[in-house]
Amino acid sequence: MxxxxxxSHWSPRRxxxxxxxxxxxxxxxxxxxxxxxxxxxxxxxxxxxxCPLMHxxxxxxxxxxxxxxxxxxxxxxxxxTNS
Numbered sequence: 001m002x003x004x005x006x007x008s009h010w011s012p013r014r015x016x017x018x019x020x021x022x023x024x025x026x027x028x029x030x031x032x033x034x035x036x037x038x039x040x041x042x043x044x045x046x047x048x049x050x051c052p053l054m055h056x057x058x059x060x061x062x063x064x065x066x067x068x069x070x071x072x073x074x075x076x077x078x079x080x081t082n083s
Contacts, residue, residue: 032039
């Protein structure tokens with residue numbers, strides 16, 4: 001039996017990932033549908049949990065964490081006065 005063109009260049013690993021994502025989407029939908037009251041009740045706690053996680057993982061681009069470097073900052077141009 002010939003393999004369809006759109007599946008011929010996909011690896012088995014990629015096909016299994018797509019199947020897994022589809023299964024997780026369907027399972028998540030039914031879990032959310034059946035347990036809406038529980039999910040909405042936990043929503044405020046998830047927001048509070050997201051705050052420290054965002055603080056930890058999103059501060060990488062702010063220049064924090066450079067205390068351990070041995071570089072000395074450039075003092076800039078110096079001016080001399082003639083007296």
